[in-house]
Amino acid sequence: MTPDVQASPNDPLRDAVNLADLEALGRAALDRNALEYYASGANDENTLRENRAAFTRARLRPRVLVDVSGVDTGTSVLGLRLSSPIGIAPSAFHGLAHPDAERATARAALAGGSVMTLSTFSNTPIETVGADAQGRFWFQLYLLRDRDLSRSILDRAHAAGARALVFTVDAPFLGRREANERHRFALPAHLSAPNVASRAELAQVETDSGSQLANYFQNLVDKTFTWHDLDWLRGQTPLPIILKGVLTAEDAVLAAEHGCHVWVSNHGGRQLDTAISSFEALPEIVDAVAGRCEIYLDGGVTRGTDVLKAVALGARAVFLGRAALWGLAAAGQPGVERTLELLQDEFRLAMALCGAARVGDLTPALVRL
Numbered sequence: 608m609t610p611d612v613q614a615s616p617n618d619p620l621r622d623a624v625n626l627a628d629l630e631a632l633g634r635a636a637l638d639r640n641a642l643e644y645y646a647s648g649a650n651d652e653n654t655l656r657e658n659r660a661a662f663t664r665a666r667l668r669p670r671v672l673v674d675v676s677g678v679d680t681g682t683s684v685l686g687l688r689l690s691s692p693i694g695i696a697p698s699a700f701h702g703l704a705h706p707d708a709e710r711a712t713a714r715a716a717l718a719g720g721s722v723m724t725l726s727t728f729s730n731t732p733i734e735t736v737g738a739d740a741q742g743r744f745w746f747q748l749y750l751l752r753d754r755d756l757s758r759s760i761l762d763r764a765h766a767a768g769a770r771a772l773v774f775t776v777d778a779p780f781l782g783r784r785e786a787n788e789r790h791r792f793a794l795p796a797h798l799s800a801p802n803v804a805s806r807a808e809l810a811q812v813e814t815d816s817g818s819q820l821a822n823y824f825q826n827l828v829d830k831t832f833t834w835h836d837l838d839w840l841r842g843q844t845p846l847p848i849i850l851k852g853v854l855t856a857e858d859a860v861l862a863a864e865h866g867c868h869v870w871v872s873n874h875g876g877r878q879l880d881t882a883i884s885s886f887e888a889l890p891e892i893v894d895a896v897a898g899r900c901e902i903y904l905d906g907g908v909t910r911g912t913d914v915l916k917a918v919a920l921g922a923r924a925v926f927l928g929r930a931a932l933w934g935l936a937a938a939g940q941p942g943v944e945r946t947l948e949l950l951q952d953e954f955r956l957a958m959a960l961c962g963a964a965r966v967g968d969l970t971p972a973l974v975r976l
């Protein structure tokens with residue numbers, strides 16, 4: 608007789624039953640430099656923790672005796688069909704996680720019927736990722752002090768098939784991730800940021816104190832940009848513009864008035880420590896925007912019930928930052944696919960147990976804050 612252990616060959620990805628299992632696999636695959644870059648939040652990491660805690664505190668009010676024999680998790684973002692309201696947030700330097708870097712993430716998003724947001728600071732050129740993603744990608748912009756370079760990046764993203772421009776507005780300066788300062792985070796020599804700078808430029812960055820990354824970023828990114836300049840940006844690209852890093856009703860109203868969509872985020876707790884959790888910021892933003900634009904959310908999403916709560920309260924979709932990186936570090940493309948699959952399965956079950964057969968059936972009445 609064959610023992611059970613042999614009947615089920617050891618496959619760590621298949622054996623992972625939730626995103627925490629994938630996180631453990633991903634963490635184990637990284638060296639200290641990469642792990643601290645991915646995991647860290649700003650300062651005391653209050654906001655990092657609070658993003659998770661806010662989801663956990665909110666309680667569900669499930670409805671019963673609804674036909675949930677065929678739950679449909681499908682939705683759309685800016686007209687793009689998604690298999691569920693789960694996308695991948697932009698994060699820099701996927702090459703720290705896996706040799707296939709952003710190409711693995713893009714292929715996983717395509718395979719999973721999701722959408723990937725490609726960071727300005729990817730290790731892979733926009734064109735390569737665009738070809739892999741086959742239209743299932745948005746491009747995230749850090750506006751650079753070099754406006755000509757910014758413009759050329761925008762042109763390239765559009766030409767490569769990006770469906771939207773995600774303009775990050777919460778990082779004129781990088782928050783202080785103290786572990787990265789203490790251990791002088793540096794991009795390994797084999798990696799570069801081909802959309803913005805050559806490896807040679809990167810190597811010239813002052814490294815005798817603190818994080819190489821923070822210095823590098825500070826030199827490149829524009830800090831003068833205001834609401835008045837949005838019309839300029841509007842003129843540079845035909846793509847829909849999403850402002851990422853909005854946390855207040857006031858700014859959400861300004862975004863809508865400027866014809867932009869809103870991405871509720873505190874950058875995964877990596878920028879302003881003690882900033883409000885994105886989940887707690889959501890209701891006032893939904894209220895203020897009053898249907899004028901789409902609203903997305905990221906920060907601490909690791910459970911199907913997190914997705915359900917955010918969507919019930921008015922988010923069109925949620926996006927995964929670190930969760931996708933852990934999957935990527937664990938196993939490349941199949942790891943990110945598993946992350947998306949596990950979370951989508953959890954979301955489907957949560958919908959069924961809440962008495963919602965369609966994403967459109969998710970309403971604020973399901974959530975008690």
Ligand SMILES: Cc1cc2nc3c(=O)[nH]c(=O)nc-3n(C[C@H](O)[C@H](O)[C@H](O)COP(=O)(O)O)c2cc1C
Binds near residue numbers: 874905
């Ligand atoms: C390692 C790392 C790198 C990131 N790089 C970027 C970036 O290049 N551009 C950006 O807009 N946001 C960046 N973010 C923020 C994410 O887009 C997202 O807001 C955040 O990770 C969501 O929180 P979560 O990690 O809890 O899911 C980064 C986040 C992490 C963890």
Ligand SMILES: O=C(O)C(=O)c1ccccc1
Binds near residue numbers: 781820877
């Ligand atoms: O680390 C980050 O959160 C981030 O947004 C970033 C992106 C590029 C370079 C440095 C930091």
